[in-house]
Amino acid sequence: MAGPEVEKPTGEEDRPTIVETVDEEELYGPSEELLENINAALAAGDIPVVESLIEPLHPADVADLIEHLEPEQRKLFLDITRHALEAETISHLDEALREEVVDQMAPAELAEVVTELDTDDAVDLLEDLDADTQQQVLDSLPAEDRAYLEQGLTFPEDSAGRLMQRELVAISDQWNVGETVDYLRNAEDLPDDFYDLYIVDADKKPVGSVPLSRAMRSKRDIKLTDVMDEELRLVPVDTDQEAVAYLFRQYGLVSAPVVDGDGRLIGVITVDDVVRVIDEEAEEDLLNIVGVSDTDFHAPAYKTAFLRVRWLVVTLVNTLIASFVISRFEGTIGHYPALAVLMPITAAMGGNAGVQVITVTVRALATRDITPNSNVMRLISKELAVGLMNAVVFAIILGAVGGYWFGHIGLGFVLGGAMIFNMVWAGFAGTVIPLVMDRIGLDPATGAGPFLTTTTDCLGFFAFLGLATLFLT
Amino acid sequence: MAGPEVEKPTGEEDRPTIVETVDEEELYGPSEELLENINAALAAGDIPVVESLIEPLHPADVADLIEHLEPEQRKLFLDITRHALEAETISHLDEALREEVVDQMAPAELAEVVTELDTDDAVDLLEDLDADTQQQVLDSLPAEDRAYLEQGLTFPEDSAGRLMQRELVAISDQWNVGETVDYLRNAEDLPDDFYDLYIVDADKKPVGSVPLSRAMRSKRDIKLTDVMDEELRLVPVDTDQEAVAYLFRQYGLVSAPVVDGDGRLIGVITVDDVVRVIDEEAEEDLLNIVGVSDTDFHAPAYKTAFLRVRWLVVTLVNTLIASFVISRFEGTIGHYPALAVLMPITAAMGGNAGVQVITVTVRALATRDITPNSNVMRLISKELAVGLMNAVVFAIILGAVGGYWFGHIGLGFVLGGAMIFNMVWAGFAGTVIPLVMDRIGLDPATGAGPFLTTTTDCLGFFAFLGLATLFLT
The missing domain is CATH 1.25.60.10 (MgtE N-terminal domain-like)
Structure with missing residues (x-):
């Protein structure tokens, strides 16, 4: 059949009419x-x-x-x-x-x-x-x-090669709007939907693009090269999908041309696929923080259990190291059991403050708010300042609580001092650990959190019990 | 000026030609x-x-x-x-x-x-x-x-009303393709880019849509109502942007019609705005988990410090409650300081296992993998099973480590027993807490985590120190 009548895509015409208003409750x-x-x-x-x-x-x-x-x-x-x-x-x-x-x-x-x-x-x-x-x-x-x-x-x-579809609309840079419309009406094998016309030279290399809306509003005798956008970013076929998502987001694209090693147009990526990618990447970021895989929810129980073990092993090693630190102070604790009551506080506050810093830093790396050209010293000093401010506030509160609870003002000072030490460390390490991991090519989203909490646990216990050993016994 | 020549949007024509291949390194x-x-x-x-x-x-x-x-x-x-x-x-x-x-x-x-x-x-x-x-x-x-x-x-x-643009292309259901093209060529005040033609009746109520690509491929004498999609979801102007994002994702849309209370077309939402929304919502989900605001990164230090305090206060209350639990066992610890060395382990393992469950549940609620019609009992039993499997594995490992370290087999059993108890609880509470919060209208993304770790901390210390008091002293 030459010159197909353009109709709604197959499979849709037998679905009944539904013009309906979206109901959020039933959406x-x-x-x-x-x-x-x-x-x-x-x-x-x-x-x-x-x-x-x-x-x-x-x-x-x-x-x-x-x-x-x-x-x-x-x-x-x-x-x-x-x-x-x-x-x-x-x-x-x-x-x-x-x-x-x-x-x-x-x-x-x-x-x-x-x-x-x-x-x-x-x-x-x-x-x-x-x-x-x-x-x-x-x-x-x-x-x-x-x-x-x-x-x-x-x-x-x-990669972009996996996201693209090969069906595409390439228009010769010699054509005018009329010739283009005639071609579109008669061509078979066009994609169901397309949003931009890519204008190519004789070598199939893209030279510009025309949004459909503009082509449709132009008179038949106008040359496409006269109305095309000459600002065109060609996506190499091996580009990572994260970079593709960035392009669409940054420039508000609905489609993008994919080229091979010789710069020839071989496919088109459309925004619906990119929306899926953005969603998947966000989900991965979120789940990776707690060591969960993106198949976790739909997997059977034994598989889910297995997938979560890795992160629990990391937790185990982390706490065993912390336990080792505590064991060095068994004598002090035996002498003064109130220390065991208060010691989780410093570790927990440092850990949670640090996890906040890590999350912000990892996210800023992912969204490219931090780039290789960023002023890293400014970031670190900001987090040190934030850590210090909150540390002082909480050290005063907790020092007072601890001192009053056990009727021992020295205990309050030890608790407050350890807190300041650990929360400032959390601000520093929470910035530096992900930055260093990123620089040496490790993924900060998966490893930085557990690594940081190991340090804040150990330092929290060490600072608190160490200060107590020095000043209280 | 009647019948404007259609040109590239203002401001673009003076930017020089850039057809360039994207370089990921410099992107x-x-x-x-x-x-x-x-x-x-x-x-x-x-x-x-x-x-x-x-x-x-x-x-x-x-x-x-x-x-x-x-x-x-x-x-x-x-x-x-x-x-x-x-x-x-x-x-x-x-x-x-x-x-x-x-x-x-x-x-x-x-x-x-x-x-x-x-x-x-x-x-x-x-x-x-x-x-x-x-x-x-x-x-x-x-x-x-x-x-x-x-x-x-x-x-x-x-809301949808904030996302939409008022500039839109509404086409009478009486027109054919030729009339439409003539209208588009001559109309002023059309949006810069549009992707779908919305077909409206005499009351301005939408009856269908035609993707531009299809309109462009149709002959001039074809009526638009003959080629339009009759499957059209109208977005009420007060719809939440999250629901709008769901629609675009689910149905691969590039634009969607917004209607007022009478069902009349008043605006159009385009996919570039939705991409921004999806991104923002994902960022919020991620940052909310650790109690950080989305303005955290660009805010000055004193503001950032202030914004993070709320979550640290929650941490503080959490650990003080845990400390209170420990203080009930001061006597036991004084008698047997090795307990202080091992007691963080149960709490940490339960807490981290629980945070994994919470994250998966909260995400499944957000992506509507869990709906009001889901089989909640099946979810809970799965998580109980996952918790039990991993609990047994880690109880055996840790029981052995603890028993060997302190040369006391009873201590190993107490540690293993407390671990099983706390990790199974984590599986149960990690599912039930977010589900209940969601049901009663609280946001599980912000509150469920700290609430859960308070319970796993307290139960972890209580189970371990309680069992120790019963069996070891």
Whole structure:
């Protein structure tokens, strides 16, 4: 068929009309009513009802529904719908569940799904298959698709090459608006949605871009090179996805051109994929702080337990070192057990103050508020000042409390002194540890916290018990 | 001027051509070279050089540059450039710095800046002004702009009304593609960029949308209602921005229609603003965990110190409660000081295991992996199982270490027993505390952590010292 009529993308025209106002209360996840109806239909084995219930749903919502079903119901549901699921639904599923679904599908079915997806989503799906199935699926695809996907699999994970789709709109720098519109109306194999026209020279090298809205508002005889933006940032195919996310955020992009080593346009990254990346990176940052993996929530209990062990081992080593420090003062404590009562305070205050500093520093590194050109001395002095100010306040409060509680003014001074020492250290170490880790190529988000609390625990106990040994015994 | 020629947006045509390949190494923030050159020019008071250095930069990069200058240089820089800064640069500045710049501008200058911005950014800027200046700026604007901005200021912060821009493209449901294109070519006051055409009925109520790419590919005589998507989610103007972000993420949107109480189209939210929201919310989630505000990094030391006090007070109360628990066992400790050496271990392991559970639960609540319809019992049992598995492993290891260290097998059993008790409690409380807080309308992201560690500290000390008192003395 030459010159296709442009229609709504396949699969959408059979979904009924829904112009509805968003209700915040019912926005997130499947409604209770839907879950109940689905469960009832599954229990009754009523396949047509199940199908009619999911028919009006967006693929992303079907994926959500599957994630919210109980394991037994989910199995039933998938047995019924597996071969009727839209490709996009499968691609929206949480990774663990997607594997479950895909493992049950024949290579021919998978090939069909892969064909319907954009190249970036298709590669995501392919890379989870075992080598044999992957090859079978690839073999059953048309040569061009196969070449794109095989190349896609060679790009490093988390690179621009994995985020981009190969379907793109490249317009010759010789064309005017009229020629472009005629091309767009007649071309097959264009992406479903696109937002910018990339203008390329004879070598397929991009020379500028025209937002669709501007192209649409321009008269037919205007040359595209006359209205194009000449400020165009080309993304090399091996760029890390974090850098891609930065570009989109910084410059408010909706799409960006990806080029190969010779500077030729080979793909386009669109903002919907970048939104996913930003979300994933934020989730990772958050979970890494406490040593939890991003698959933690959906993994079975034994796997979750195993994934969390590493961080608990670090905690264990940390406290054993702290215990060793305390054991050096067993004599003092035996002589004066009130010290055991008060000693956790200094460690806890230093640890928590330090974790605040670490979090701010790690976040500033991640958002590039701190760059290699930043004035590091100013950062450190600020945190030393902050640490000192709060240390003095809390030392006075706690010194008074401790002195009054045990009726011993010397004890109050020891507690206050140790507190000042430890909180100032927390301000210093909380800045310096992540900065040094970042400089020598370690990830401060995962290691800095436990490392810091080991130091604040040990120093907290050492300062408090040491001062007590010197002045109170 | 009727029927404007469509050109690149104002301010862009005088920036020189930059088609350049992104270099990851030099991507983030201003380069060292640029900073050095700017500082040299500032020191020499060479205004033309400063201006020529910033001329080729994107407004977002100029804002970054300003943020990276030392305070004294920044003052010099702003004195020179304040009146020449692009509106977009000012709107990109970090909030604290933006206030600094805006405070120095006359109402007439501000009015000019406001006129150049989209309504959402203009409202952001206006709301930071004192009431007097705000009124003066508003008074000097054309009536329609003023009405939009005054209404914008009445919408709650963090609502769809604040995110939307009033400039939008509404197309009659009676038009065909040709009529639409003619309208777009001739209309003034359209937004700079738009991605979807919203089709409205005679009452201005949206009935569907057409992505620009599809409109562009359709022949002139085709009616828009024949190619429009009828699946359209209308965002009420008072919707929370978090819900808006969810919509964009879930359905891969690039723009969304905002409606008033009568369902009439009054604005459009575009994805670039949503990317900013997603980023801000992620940052808040991360910083809230440790009781740090999102202005922490750029605030002066005394302010930062003050902002962090609240969380340190919570820590203080927490440890004082724990100290009180320990004080009940002063006699036992005096009798057997080895207990003081080992007692931090149980508390630390329980606390850290619990913080892992809390983080996963809070995140799952935020991403709506847990909804009101989720099976809460299954979550709790999973965490109890995870807690028990890791508790047994670590109880055996630590029991052995403790028993061997002090040559007392009973001490090993007491340590192991207390550990199991506290880590299972951590699994239970780490799930239940955030779930209950969420149910009764408290924010689990800010309060759940400190609350949990208070319980694991107290129970950890109590279980260990209590068991020791029962079995060892």
